[in-house]
Amino acid sequence: MQLIIFGPPGVGKGTLSDMLAEKHKIPHISTGDIFRKEIKSGNSELIQYVEKGLLVPDSVVNKIVEKGLKQENCRNGFILDGYPRTIDQSEFLENVLWKLKKKIDLVLNLVASEEEIIKRLTARRNCGKCGAVYNLITMKPKKKDICDKCQGTLVTRKDDEPETIRKRIQVYEEETSPLVEHYKNKKLIFDIDASPRPRTVFSSVVEAVEKEIPKQ
Numbered sequence: 001m002q003l004i005i006f007g008p009p010g011v012g013k014g015t016l017s018d019m020l021a022e023k024h025k026i027p028h029i030s031t032g033d034i035f036r037k038e039i040k041s042g043n044s045e046l047i048q049y050v051e052k053g054l055l056v057p058d059s060v061v062n063k064i065v066e067k068g069l070k071q072e073n074c075r076n077g078f079i080l081d082g083y084p085r086t087i088d089q090s091e092f093l094e095n096v097l098w099k100l101k102k103k104i105d106l107v108l109n110l111v112a113s114e115e116e117i118i119k120r121l122t123a124r125r126n127c128g129k130c131g132a133v134y135n136l137i138t139m140k141p142k143k144k145d146i147c148d149k150c151q152g153t154l155v156t157r158k159d160d161e162p163e164t165i166r167k168r169i170q171v172y173e174e175e176t177s178p179l180v181e182h183y184k185n186k187k188l189i190f191d192i193d194a195s196p197r198p199r200t201v202f203s204s205v206v207e208a209v210e211k212e213i214p215k216q
Contacts, residue, residue, distance in 0.1 A: 001077045001106070002077050004079075004080045004084070004104055004107040004108070004183075005107075006179070006189075007110030007112075008110075008173070009169065009172060010160075012120075012201060014030065015139075015198050016108075016110070016201060016202060020202075021079055023206070024077065026074075026076055027073045027074055029065070029074070029079065029080050030081045034065070035056075038064055045060055046060060058089055058092070062089060065093070069097070069100065106209060107188045108189075109180060110201070111192065112193070118162055118165050120135060120138070122160060123135050123136040123138075124136075125145070125156060126154065127153070127154055128154070129147065129151075129152025130147060141154060
C-alpha cells in the first residue's frame with residue numbers, strides 16, 4: 001500500500017507513521033529524515049539551500065523523494081510523511097508513481113485543535129545527543145530530562161515555543177489546504193481525529209486503512 005500522512009506540526013505524524021510502518025512492514029519516508037541523510041552524505045545541491053536558510057525548491061525536493069521511492073525497500077509500499085507540500089509536488093509524485101506502476105491508495109489527514117497541538121509541542125523534549133523524541137504528556141522518559149536510549153540530556157527546541165508553534169500551524173494551513181482539496185476531489189482523503197492518545201489514533205487509522213483500501 002502507498003499512503004500519505006497529512007497534519008500540522010505536533011499532530012503525531014511521525015509516531016503514527018512509525019507504528020503503521022511496523023504493522024505493515026513498509027518504510028516510513030520522512031522528508032526531514034531524507035534531508036538529514038542527504039546532507040550527511042554530502043549532497044551539495046541540498047546543502048547550499050539549508051546552510052543559507054533558504055526554502056528548498058520543488059525541483060530539489062522532488063529529485064530526492066524520487067530517489068527514495070525507487071529504493072528496493074519501497075517495492076511493496078511506503079508511507080510518505082512531509083511530502084507532497086504543494087500541488088506541483090503532488091503532480092510530480094503521481095507521475096513518478098505512474099512510471100513505477102503504483103498509485104496513492106489513501107491520504108490520512110490528521111486533525112487536532114490549535115490548543116491541543118500547542119499543549120503537545122510545549123511538552124515535547126528532544127535528546128540533544130541521539131535525537132530521540134519524548135513528550136511529557138504522552139511519552140515520558142523513565143528519568144526526568146534523561147534519554148532512555150543514550151542517557152543524553154533532553155532539551156526543548158526553540159520551534160516548540162507557543163508563538164512559533166502558532167506561526168508554524170498558520171504556514172502549514174496556508175500551504176496544505178489546496179492539497180487537502182486536491183485529494184478530496186480524487187476521493188482519496190480520510191480525516192482522522194488526532195486528539196486522543198497515539199494508540200487510540202492508531203486504532204482509528206488501522207480501521208480506516210482496512211476499510212478504504214481493498215485487500216489485494
